C-alpha cells in the first residue's frame with residue numbers, strides 16, 4: 001500500500017476559530033476516496049490546503065511525497081482540480097480551453113495535440129472539440145472540466161461535488177469516467193459528494209464533522225459498524241406478537257400497521273417468526289443504508305440537493 005496523500009496533525013485556524021482540528025489520514029494511490037461531512041465540517045478548508053490554495057496553521061500535508069506548503073509547484077503539477085463552479089472560458093471552444101491549460105502548465109508544444117486527443121477521448125468529447133463552451137450542457141461542461149483537470153497528467157484528481165446539479169444519466173456517465181481513470185490510469189480520485197449512493201461505491205470514506213474526522217473506513221465496514229438491518233412485519237395477532245418480541249428482548253416499533261423489528265439478533269428473531277408463523281401476513285427485510293451511517297455518525301442528515 002502506497003499512500004499518495006498523507007495528512008498528519010493538520011490544523012487550520014481562521015483567527016481564533018479552529019476550522020480543522022489536528023486531523024490525520026492517508027489516501028492510498030489508485031483509490032477513489034470520498035470526503036464527506038455536513039456543512040461547515042472543514043472539508044473545503046482541507047481540500048484547499050491540499051491543493052496549495054490555503055496555508056495550513058500546523059501539521060504536515062504531503063502529496064506524492066511533496067510538501068504542500070514548501071513544494072507548491074511540484075504539488076500543483078501532481079494534482080488536477082475540478083471545482084464546483086465552472087472556471088472554463090465560455091467564449092472559447094473546448095479545444096482552446098484545453099490548449100490554454102497546457103500553456104499554463106508548460107506542456108511542451110509537441111505534446112499538446114496528443115494530450116488533448118487523449119483526454120477528450122477519455123470523456124467522450126472528441127467530436128465536440130470545436131464547440132464553444134457557451135453552447136454546452138451542464139454535463140458536457142463538467143466533462144470538459146474533468147478533461148482539463150487531466151491534461152497535465154496528474155497523479156491525483158480532486159473533484160468537488162462532480163455530479164451536483166446533473167441529471168441521473170449524466171451522473172452515471174461521469175462515474176463511468178471516474179472509474180475508468182482509476183482502473184486504466186491508476187489515478188487517485190479525491191472527491192466530495194452529498195449523494196450517499198456515490199460515496200458507497202468509493203474504496204474509502206472519511207467523514208468530517210466539527211473540524212475533526214469522525215469516521216474513516218471502507219463503505220462496507222462503516223455500514224457494518226453503524227447500521228442495523230430491520231424486519232418489517234405484519235401480523236393478524238398483534239397482542240401475541242408483541243408478547244413474543246418482548247419475551248425475546250427484541251426492540252420494535254409500530255408504524256403504518258407494520259412492526260419494525262431490529263434484525264441484529266437474528267437467532268431470536270427467527271425463533272419468534274417460527275413460533276408465530278401462522279399469524280404473519282407479510283415480512284420484508286431492509287438493509288441499512290449509507291444515509292443511516294451518515295446520520296448515525298454526525299447526527300445530521302446529509303444536505304439534500306436543492
Ligand SMILES: Nc1ncnc2c1ncn2[C@@H]1O[C@H](COP(=O)(O)OP(=O)(O)OP(=O)(O)O)[C@@H](O)[C@H]1O
Pocket residue numbers: 014017019037038039040041042043044045046
Ligand atoms: N475564510 C474564513 N474565515 C473564517 N471562517 C471560515 C473561513 N472559511 C471557512 N470558515 C469556517 O470554517 C469552518 C469550516 O468551513 P469549510 O468551508 O471548510 O467547511 P465545509 O465542510 O467545506 O462546508 P460546506 O460543505 O458548506 O462547503 C466553517 O465553520 C466556516 O464557517
